[in-house]
Amino acid sequence: MKRLFPLLAFFISLQLFAQEDAWIYFKDKPNAATFLASPLTMLSQRALDRRTRQNIAFDNKDVPIEATYYNQIKNTTGITVLAKSKWLNAIHVQGTQSRINSLKNTFTFIQKIEFADNSLNLSGKRLPKSKSNTATKRNKFAEINADFNYGNTQNQTEMLKADFLHKQNFTGNGMHIAVIDAGFPNVDLLTAFARVRNNNQILGGYNFVDRSTDFYVKKVNQNNSIVNNHGTNVLSTIAGYTDGQFVGTAPDASFYLFITEDVFNEVPLEESLWVEAAERADSLGVDIINTSLGYSTFDESRYNYSYADMDGKTTFISRGAEIGASRGMIIVNSAGNEGNGTWKYITAPADANSVFTIGAVDPIKVIAGFSSFGPTSDNRIKPDVLAQGQSVFVLDQNTGKSRTSNGTSFSSPIMAGVIACFWQAFPSLTNTQIMQRIRESSDRYNNPTAQYGYGIPNFETAYGNVLNVDKQNFIKGISVYPNPISATFKLKTTTNDLSSLSIQIFNVIGKKVYEERSLKSKTIDVSELSSGIYILKIMSESLQKTIKLIKK
16 A cells, blocks of 8 residues: 555646646627727738628627737746637637636636536536547548559549539639648649749748748658648649649639648647638638548547537537638538548538538549548538549659549548639629539439438539529629729620619628619719728629729
8 A cells, every 4th residue: 555655646646737728718809899890900801802792791700819818818827828719719728627727717708618628527518439439549641542653633623524614714713722731841842833833823821830931841750751741732633733744623723821730749739720720711811721631539539529529519620610611711621531440420620510521432433432421410411522532643742743642631622623613603602602502513412321422513514503604694794884983883784674683882891881773774873982992792683793893
């Protein structure tokens, strides 16, 4: 007994002083009214325009977290602040369990504290784990590399009829895509990315893991091999270009490159960093986010999620993704590579209701065995759709030459690129409308299954369903002049029946300031509007066109 007592005391001491991860949620945002009155202090003009096009109002989630709250927690002894989220009004901290819990008694502005280790929460939502629904530790970037085969991306492009969109000159031009991943080494050097570099299509990025502006950083293992190349491979399926050899699905799109994945550690902080990156993407006016990441297991098993947690409402990252979609972005996420494993199911944030979840098929459209299964634990259809993810051509991070690889990590960005082209064709459609049109074009839309979801989309069919020839003439044949305008502007349209047209004008914060139904004249008087930027919506039946107006 004399020998056991010191040992017991040692373990008790370890528990008392163990560092825990937790999210601290604040009750309010005292300066919300000030920020909401000046939206450009929160969001870029491009982000405001995206909201206006989709008629999405600003709300408290757009307001930054209260700086005084943040600083008080940050300056507390024994507490380390690692990340923050305005959407969830929360900060990610580390400290001992007792020190973190004591914050609730110290600061009245704290609403609740949620530990990453659910057993430490007094009223934990998550269910006990069992062997049947708990994942084992895995490598989410696992891929099977075939011998180099000098080919091109024809099959993975034509499978979705992306080539049809390209022939219509919809190649992603004007669309902004954020790729959130593990790293982008050599994207700044490889010839296969020269086209996007030379055309200034890489708009910027950030390394949230290292808190650094170096998003091209190389991280290597003991053999001096690059280990954070996943983002480079992912980006290549959208943006890579070698004439006659390799063409990404949206070669003319513009990109932000964000690192949130720590390649050496699997920790809850990565969820918080992803939400930070998504918030940054939103504020910059990004249209589409691609994430070829997923979370269910961590280095410490006490943080692991169960299948019951895959309900789109439990994990921090899925809650953040849901808010991101509500801001008007399309968030495209890989389903996961667990189809052959004990876990089998999708991972977070692929479980979020509004996330567009992508599974994988092989070159002849047969489901890839590794592609993760749905449905979500609350029985919603996932994945949403499929793209080629087996024997996919990607660009090698060292040579820039094409090679084959496997994973939903690649079916997701292939799809994200095609979505950018499709949305370029129909900019007046909302994010939810775009996703639904894609589902409706898929080959299993009327008979979705647990691993196929709604199946493989046909973007030529989706294009035709949205816009027939007459509708094309409507969209292409309508404009306004002059612009900038003084007191009035005129509609230029091929439509003879003006009464079939209606217009609405919104200011930069999404408030409707003018509306006229069943037009009687092509001349519109806006003399009462103050100087500034506005969004004009011209509508006819189920169609609409959006035009930016500048009032002098």
